[in-house]
Amino acid sequence: MITFQWPFVGLAAAILSLAVIVAARLMDRRSDRRHPPEHDPQVFDLSEAWESERGSAILTRWRRLNRLAVTMLAIVVALSVVLLARPSQVSTGIHHSSNRDIILCLDVSGSTLPYDRQVIDTYLEVARNASGERIGLSIFNSTSRTVFPLTDDYDLVEKELSEASSTLKDVQSQSDIDHMSDEDYQKISDWLDGTQNRKDSTSLIGDGLVGCASMLPGVVYGSASSQSTGSGSSETTGRQASILLATDNVTAGDPTYTLDEALAITSKASITVDGLFSGPSDTLDGEDASTMRTLITGHGGTFLSTTAQSSVQDLVRDLESRRSRNDRELTRASVIDAPAWWVLAVAVMMALWLATAGRLRR
Known part of the structure; x- marks a missing residue:
């Protein structure tokens, strides 16, 4: 009308x-x-x-x-x-909205770098199946760097992840790194810049996870020594929060937070942490992978491996099931x-x- x-x-x-x-x-x-019309007999009358x-x-x-x-x-x-x-x-129309934030948390240490392209491709699959969520990406080694903050601009998310996948396409082994061109090496170095600012330390997984959690609004945490835990995120913002942590759980150095302490912080803040094991398939039954599985599942998360295609599909399915529980269907009318x-x-x-x-x- x-x-x-x-x-x-x-x-x-x-x-x-x-x-x-x-x-x-x-x-x-x-x-x-x-000005009445004049009739002159001597003038032609139209x-x-x-x-x-x-x-x-x-x-x-x-x-x-x-x-x-x-x-x-x-x-x-x-x-x-x-x-x-x-x-x-x-x-009038029906609008679907999601009140969930997802942080993609990627270990870029030397032991995981050859497998990070698989992880990023998994992240791409997650992003392509997103609908209404905000997504952010942080990479870490001894320190963390935010690649892009929480956003629902999926074109930007896909662009950043695709560029990262392209940058890491030739990083499969040390031999690949030794034989790549200076230009390709510089691209990788630029992408990793800011993740190695602590000497004699690599893959500080607990610190990296806490850094990823800090990207979520409302998260507050203290020092590991005082065993204080975080609070905020879903409690203060009303949004569901989850972190998709990809690592091989191999730590070198003295971290501020262990993985167990970091998971205690995220659990206290009502943040779900899912684990993606990014390492050789023959180490999946090793001590590092087993410890990571136990800690992740013990705090309510899902543990998967990027080496199995079924695991990626299970992850996407699990995220979609969580979204269906948290989605809101709103009928809006506007003039x-x-x-x-x-x-x-x-x-x-x-x-x-x-x-x-x-x-x-x-």
């Missing part, structure tokens, strides 16, 4: 247009009275020419075209008045301008009036 947002403006414009037409008509009549058969036909056609042009112009004015009143309609047909009508009538006016001039 069409309504008008500015009906009084349209009414005012209609009254003004009518006043202009009446004023023009009155002025035309006064002009006729002041009225006699119009009385001829051809002249009469031309005059009749001119009068019809004139009336048609006036009618069209009146319609253009009327339609313009309608447009000034802003024709509108109510638009929107609906000038399309009116503008088209004005354009058509204006074109016809111009064509008619051009014919009159000839």
Whole structure:
């Protein structure tokens, strides 16, 4: 149903247009009275020419075209008045929204770098199946770097992840690194910049996880020594939060937080941490992988391996099931301008009036 947002403006414009037409008509009549037609028998009288058969036909056609042009112009004015009143309609629709944040947390130490492209491809699969969530990416070694903050701009997410995958495509072994071009090596170095700022330390997994958690709004945490735990995120923002941690759980150095302490912080803050084991498939049953599995599942997360395609599908399925539980379906109504047909009508009538006016001039 069409309504008008500015009906009084349209009414005012209609009254003004009518006043202009009446004023023009009155002025035309006064002009006729002041200058009555003169009939001089010695001057050629045009009225006699119009009385001829051809002249009469031309005059009749001119009068019809004139009336048609006036009618069209009146319609253009009327339609313009309608447009000034802003024709509108109510638009209703069902909007799906998700109140969940996902942080992609990637270990980029030397032991995991050859497997990080697989992880990033998994992240891409997660991003392509996202619907309404905000996604962020952080990479870490001895220190963390935010690649992109939480965003629901999926074009940006896919662009960043695709570029990262392309950058790491030739990093499969130390031999690949030794034989790559200076340009490719520089690209990798630039991408990893900011993740190795502590000497004699690599893959500080607990610190990396805490750094990823700090990207979530409302997370507060203390020192590991005091065993203080974090709070915030879903408790303060009302949004579900999860972290997708990809690592081989091989730590070298003295971290501020162990993985167990970091998971205690995220658990206290109601953040779900899922683990992606990014290492050789033959180490999946080793001590590091087993410890990671125990800690992740012990805090309510899911443990998967990027080496198995079924695991990636299980991860996507698990994330989708969580989303379906947290999705909100909202019916929203909004008033929107609906000038399309009116503008088209004005354009058509204006074109016809111009064509008619051009014919009159000839």
